[in-house]
Amino acid sequence: MFVPRGFSYVGVHCRIKRRRKDLGIIFSEVPCTAAGVFTTNVVKAAPVIYDMEILEKNPGGIRAVVVNSGIANACTGKQGMINARRMAEKAAKELNVPIESVLVSSTGVIGVQLPMEKLEAGIEEAVKNLSKDPVPFAEAIMTTDTKIKIHSERVMIEGKEITVLGIAKGSGMIHPNMATMLSFITTDAKVSEGALKKLLKISVDDSYNMIDVDGDTSTNDMVIVLANGLAGNTTIQEETDGFWKLYEAVHEVNRVLAEKIVKDGEGATKVMEVEVKNAPDRNSARLIARAIASSNLVKTAIYGEDANWGRVIAAAGYSGARFNPDRLDLFFESAAGRIKVAENGQGVDFDEDKAKKILSEKKVKIVLDMKQGKAFARAWGCDLTEKYVEINGRYRT
Incomplete structure (x- = not known):
């Protein structure tokens, strides 16, 4: 695992949860250029609204992200917005940085106010324990996740070694256009604001927006990228060779993290990759791949190792x-x-026994050859099992 220059991370237990870590911070030694992609849900959590406003005002001066898990701070009204700002204020004070340089994020149960005394005490503890190890942060942002999700890449641009590190969480409420998933990407590349926004949007469209666990789009999902420029490269601009090299590294991080989220889907036993090729156009290919990956009937057929191909064709339709x-x-x-x-x-x-053997593997690919063009798209999903119902039937309790 590679860690970008100038970033430190921490995860602590501030007692929102009973036992597991539930508060994390990412901190940069210097201001970062930042960009974000947020949930399309009309009902947006307070941290989402807060961060969208901050990134609009101060996209070139972000220093930190503070995240809690266990409580989503969604559907919490004016008090929720006050608490989101209090999170940023406390982190800014302890880190000795401007409040407008701090982003916030929350994930967990909807409709519950944050216990600010616990959270603020946790921020004090966290700031004292920042280190170059990103694992505690990855642990702190988990909810129903069973595994941490980290991936890093390195790329040479203009003779400078650039590192990209991604940390994500997500297991349920995962549906195209993101869901209860958070992803935080740090890089030491020097990149313009416009270029960073563009490469993030392109990458998210073909990674996090092409996964599905259960068809639910959340109130809290976000992808944030921070670039602090400490690699020392010339500023990367849009549509240059450096832009595409950095894009490839960022996208590989996002693609791997997206697949890790699907693999860790609540109750999942199989990963399902859907490949649509020779489609009339890219939009059609994407629509069809996402529909198949999102179909509960396809998901249950994959779980049951039943080659019920009609469900796939119906989803395309x-x-x-x-x-x-x-x-x-x-x-x-x-x-x-x-x-x-x-x-x-x-x-x-076809041989039903052979089909069942193919579908019995932990990773199954569905390939739809449309023979109507040259466009291609890929989406990822997982099977839908009894365990999913069990997990979500008692989520609040």
Whole structure:
């Protein structure tokens, strides 16, 4: 794991949760250029609203992000906004930085006010324990996650070694256009505000916005990227070679983290990758891939290791894309092999035992060849199991 220059991290237990870490901070030695992508849900949590305003006013001077887990600070009215600002104020005071340089984030139960005394005491403790190790921070932002989610990449730009590190959380309420997922990306690259915004949006569209666990889009999701410039490279501008090199590193971090989120889906036993190729256009390919990955009927078929290919074709049909259904070929793939189950929109004879063996693997790929163009898209999902119901049936208690 590579850690960018100038960043430190911490995670502590401030007693929002009974036992596990529940408060984390990321801190940069110098101001960062920052960009964010936020939930499309009309109901936005206080931290989302707060950060959108801060990034609008001060995108070139961010120093820190403070995050709590266990309580979402969503649907909490004016007091929720006051508490979001108090989080930033306390962190700014303890870190000795301006309040407008601090972003905040929360994840957990909706409709509950933050216990500010506990949270503020936790911030005091956290600031004293900042280090170069990002693992405690990754632990602190988990809710129903069973594993921490970290990935890093390195890239050479103009002879300078640039590091990108991503830390994410997410397990449930995951649906295209993000969900209860948080992702924080730090890099020591020097990059313009416009370039950073653009590469983040492009990457999010093809990573976090192409995953699904349960079809629910949350109130709190966000992806934040901080670039502090300590790698010493010339400022990266839009559409340059450096831009695309940095994009590839950021996107690989986001792609890996997105797949980790799906793999850790609540109650999940299998990862499902959906590949749509030779589509009429990119938008159609994306719509179809997302519809298949989001289909509860497809998810339950994958869980049951049932090659019920009609559910896949049906999901493509209601995706909103326009296409000729009489040209579709469909395949199931995994480490156990590959099998064609439909051709030209109709079923073909196939070995049910072989299909079940393919679907019994932990990672299953669904390949839909549309034979109607050259566009391609990929989405990720997971199976839907009884365990998902058990986890979410007692989430608040």
